[in-house]
Amino acid sequence: MKIVALNGSPREQGSTSALMNEALKAAKERGAEVKAYFLNGMKIKGCQSCYACRAHGQCVLQDDMQELYGEIANAAGIIFATPVYMWQVTAQLKAAIDRLYPFLKPDHSSYLAPGKKVLLAVTQGRPDTTLFHHYFEHVGKNLSFLGFGEYKILIAGGTHKPEELLEQTAVLEDARRMGIWLAE
Ligand SMILES: Cc1cc2nc3c(=O)[nH]c(=O)nc-3n(C[C@H](O)[C@H](O)[C@H](O)COP(=O)(O)O)c2cc1C
Numbered sequence: 220m221k222i223v224a225l226n227g228s229p230r231e232q233g234s235t236s237a238l239m240n241e242a243l244k245a246a247k248e249r250g251a252e253v254k255a256y257f258l259n260g261m262k263i264k265g266c267q268s269c270y271a272c273r274a275h276g277q278c279v280l281q282d283d284m285q286e287l288y289g290e291i292a293n294a295a296g297i298i299f300a301t302p303v304y305m306w307q308v309t310a311q312l313k314a315a316i317d318r319l320y321p322f323l324k325p326d327h328s329s330y331l332a333p334g335k336k337v338l339l340a341v342t343q344g345r346p347d348t349t350l351f352h353h354y355f356e357h358v359g360k361n362l363s364f365l366g367f368g369e370y371k372i373l374i375a376g377g378t379h380k381p382e383e384l385l386e387q388t389a390v391l392e393d394a395r396r397m398g399i400w401l402a403e
Pocket of ligand 1: 228229230232233234235236301302303304305306307342343344345346378379380381
């Protein structure tokens, strides 16, 4: 089974990567094949609203998203990792999420095979991890609507620097548990 992670942080060695990697490590130890994509280093244009995907089921924009379509379709689990920016996902991740529109059929059913698991792995500067939870529920529900299955949300707070994440042993343990869940 394959687990694909989309990292929306602009800092490749930042807190979000550290959180995401902990989950990926646990999934790999359980025998999953894992692959992480650093969206900030990829060419992913914002959706152009051409609706060609509605006619053909495929996005006509020829950029790095094309690789992700295949990877996501073949994955059993997907990690959407992001720091909170202005109470939301980063622009890098939002661009990729908008581009998931081709997975939706015109009748709003999904081209995706059922049963995919999703982990939303989030870091934020504010220590109170309840602050944006409702927003990430909203993101998770939107992904379920697109055809992704069950989702779980993991939020680490007070993580401006990766060291501030790495000292949170309970959160790291949660990340490992989530990685195992993805690989089950
Ligand atoms: C532009 C910007 C906006 C941010 N907005 C928020 C925010 O709304 N709430 C919050 O708690 N932290 C906010 N932060 C802090 C980051 O979420 C936090 O430092 C995060 O853990 C960094 O992850 P990274 O190491 O992967 O870059 C913001 C940081 C930046 C640069």
